Amino acid sequence: MSLDAEGDAAYQPRIVVIGGGTGLSVMLRGLKQKPIDITAIVTVADDGGSSGRLRSEFEIIPPGDIRNVLTALADVEPLLGKLLEYRFDKGNGLAGHSLGNLMLAAMRDITGDFVTGVRELSRVLAVRGRVLPSSDQALVLHADMEDGSHVEGESKIPKARGVIKRVSIEPSDARALPEALEAIRKADAILVGPGSLYTSILPNLLVPEITEAIVESTSLKMYVCNVMTQPGETDDYKVSDHLKAIRNHIGEDLFDYVIVNNSEIPEQVLVKYAEQGARPVELDRDEVERHGYKVIADRFVLFRTYLRHDAEKLSQHIYQLVESWMFKKR
Structure with a gap:
């Protein structure tokens, strides 16, 4: 207690x-x-995959990590959890997107604000707790490598396979x-x-x-x-x-x-x-x-x-x- x-x-x-x-x-x-x-x-800071595409096309905070956390904290039937995580494997413009990411993008448009959209979707999903982005701005991540090179973009940094000096x-x-x-x-x-x-x-x-x-x-x-x-x-x-x-x-x-x-x-x-x-x-x-x-x-x-x-x-x-x-x- x-x-x-x-x-x-x-x-x-x-x-x-x-x-x-x-x-x-x-x-x-x-x-x-x-x-x-x-x-x-x-x-x-995510800029890869479905999140990166929605971030670029809709100029929104990347939704992927937030979707994962919402799903983890949601008090819903397992089938609804699977629905949020469902990723389309075909369809012009749909392939690669997860349904949960698309729902967050839609909620941003419906409520007029991404954070408000997350709050409202949390209520619908009976989320146990609160889910908040660290900033209301989508961030670009940079990495300076030990070999002197520079990598821009969260999704590209691990793929560079270098030794990271500083981000x-x-x-x-x-x-x-x-x-x-x-x-x-x-x-x-x-x-x-x-x-x-x-x-x-x-x-x-x-x-x-x-x-x-x-x-x-x-x-x-x-x-x-x-x-x-x-x-x-x-x-x-x-x-x-x-x-x-x-x-x-x-x-x-x-x-x-x-x-x-x-x-x-x-x-x-x-x-x-x-x-x-x-x-x-x-x-x-x-x-x-x-x-x-x-x-x-x-x-x-x-x-x-x-x-x-x-x-x-x-x-x-x-x-x-x-x-x-x-x-x-x-």
Whole structure:
């Protein structure tokens, strides 16, 4: 049972989750089962696939990551969830688009505003929590590579298969969505990740007002590290390398806790991922703790077609950590 500082048994901890991509959606499916108040702040730098086409043709915030999060948090029949994720494989102008992306584009036109459209679609889907873009501007992601080359576009950065030195957003002074800033200020806990470090997580943290609000917050701050490295993005990265990249970009050690998988992964799974150039992210605990982070390590993975975080176990650890933090603050 959740308690606030005055002992109100009806109070639910307010957790802000920041990121994008498949990993975030998987985790949210577990978190929504807990008695917590969730606000998901989602990246708006996607420029590939259906999202990129809609972004260009309709001049809207790319809807793909937001659609994934809405689907994860929705309290609907499984068939409706599949409908939102349905992707047309033929049709002039339709091939490649997901129905959920088209619905978000339509809601923008119906309501006159993308954020309002997301809010209204959330109501229709009985979403457990709030889903907010990090900015009301579509961002362009840039990457400077170690070899001196420059790559423009979120979808092109991993494909370059170089070593990333630094990423930046355009415009560099992008406005944060006011509702997102308000959620961060009121949060009992802030959770960043899991997700692609340079293309899903950092685009949010590079919105200046977002990071300023996180730094100023006295809430519990957690980072959920990816299970596997990502080819063309985090090749050979250890856990400390993820944290170092964030620190180098924003100039702060943001987190109190780092949550990381430490279980063995079956050899046949490792071979499958190695063929794609990926390997497990190594926990170099001494280096992580040297920078003041507390480590929560456990078996956090499941394997079906791909490795995914164990949403139930991960969310239970997060919930217990938040409850303990709040109890100590009372």
